[in-house]
Amino acid sequence: MEIEYTVTRLKALAGRFPSYGEFIRILQMEDARGVAGLLEGSVFAPEMESLVAKGETDISPMRLLRVMADGHHRLRRHFAGMAMQTDPRSCRAILMRWEIEELKSALRYLKYHGEKVERRFGFNSLILPEGKTPLWEAKDRSLAHFIAALAQARHPLAPAVDREEYLKDTVKAELGIERYFYGEWLPSQKGIAAQAAESLADRLDAANIAAAMLIREAKSGRGEASSYYVAGCGEVMVDDFMTIVEGPAWAPFQIVKKKMGLSPRKGSEISATIFALEIKRALARRYKLACMLDPVGMRDFVWFMEELDITVSNLKLAVNHALTHTPAGEAADIFIKVTI
Numbered sequence: 001m002e003i004e005y006t007v008t009r010l011k012a013l014a015g016r017f018p019s020y021g022e023f024i025r026i027l028q029m030e031d032a033r034g035v036a037g038l039l040e041g042s043v044f045a046p047e048m049e050s051l052v053a054k055g056e057t058d059i060s061p062m063r064l065l066r067v068m069a070d071g072h073h074r075l076r077r078h079f080a081g082m083a084m085q086t087d088p089r090s091c092r093a094i095l096m097r098w099e100i101e102e103l104k105s106a107l108r109y110l111k112y113h114g115e116k117v118e119r120r121f122g123f124n125s126l127i128l129p130e131g132k133t134p135l136w137e138a139k140d141r142s143l144a145h146f147i148a149a150l151a152q153a154r155h156p157l158a159p160a161v162d163r164e165e166y167l168k169d170t171v172k173a174e175l176g177i178e179r180y181f182y183g184e185w186l187p188s189q190k191g192i193a194a195q196a197a198e199s200l201a202d203r204l205d206a207a208n209i210a211a212a213m214l215i216r217e218a219k220s221g222r223g224e225a226s227s228y229y230v231a232g233c234g235e236v237m238v239d240d241f242m243t244i245v246e247g248p249a250w251a252p253f254q255i256v257k258k259k260m261g262l263s264p265r266k267g268s269e270i271s272a273t274i275f276a277l278e279i280k281r282a283l284a285r286r287y288k289l290a291c292m293l294d295p296v297g298m299r300d301f302v303w304f305m306e307e308l309d310i311t312v313s314n315l316k317l318a319v320n321h322a323l324t325h326t327p328a329g330e331a332a333d334i335f336i337k338v339t340i
Contacts, residue, residue: 014304024318068315068319090191090192091196100178103157103177127156128153160176172227193297197233205259208234209252212241213252215228216252216272222246226242229241240259283306
């Protein structure tokens with residue numbers, strides 16, 4: 001598939017993402033049914049039309065969020081299909097960031113026996129060829145079965161998933177998956193477009209900074225803080241990581257500016273959550289601007305991924321705040337708004 005054709009299709013799809021104005025309208029709604037009606041004109045139309053068509057007078061907020069999650073997964077798969085047909089080598093690398101999220105989600109579900117509660121579960125790989133995906137057809141939905149299915153399908157991350165380690169310490173096991181990806185799998189891949197590699201480095205730096213900020217904020221576990229650092233292709237080194245954990249109040253802002261070339265709003269570093277959102281916003285602005293300067297290329301794929309995830313994040317925030325009756329002005333402040 002020609003990249004120009006794929007980028008044109010992606011821009012048409014992104015044109016149907018809910019707008020910032022629609023997020024504000026959602027904040028003013030009083031029930032989930034009204035939100036579903038509004039979203040019928042967006043990329044989430046299939047899920048919302050199905051929900052509204054059932055004629056239920058009372059749609060629970062949880063159910064609305066679940067069908068939105070279904071739509072998010074559908075859009076990710078749709079994008080993955082187009083991307084892999086256009087540039088399999090580079091797109092497989094950037095899709096791995098979503099793949100790691102999906103893998104962690106599946107492992108957590110199985111470890112904590114999520115099948116005993118009413119929630120959807122599935123794992124359909126975004127990067128494996130069709131027919132080699134570990135689908136959930138078996139009755140034995142166990143952690144051991146899932147890990148065996150990954151190995152049988154020769155999933156790139158299968159060597160990093162250790163059942164015993166996962167049962168013992170979830171956090172360290174998930175860090176092991178990240179370390180395997182950045183330390184072994186990614187360096188083994190040749191011919192990845194520079195724009196794709198840069199975005200993965202940004203992702204690693206953002207994750208390391210977020211971890212350091214959480215440890216700093218918790219004021220506990222600082223003695224073993226460096227064990228949470230993930231080495232790889234990023235610019236944030238372990239010394240930077242520890243400076244954020246133990247250093248002065250201005251350290252996070254200065255390191256992000258020096259190593260990532262970003263300028264989060266000053267004062268946002270007082271909160272790990274707000275600082276992470278600021279970094280995400282600043283990176284999204286960088287990618288959007290790069291697409292404007294270089295209209296057709298791998299940056300369009302990176303930007304689409306960022307824009308989709310930001311849209312879904314803002315949508316979830318809007319729904320949660322609307323249905324808990326948070327004042328609209330207060331809620332609007334936490335949206336990620338990308339301006340040029």
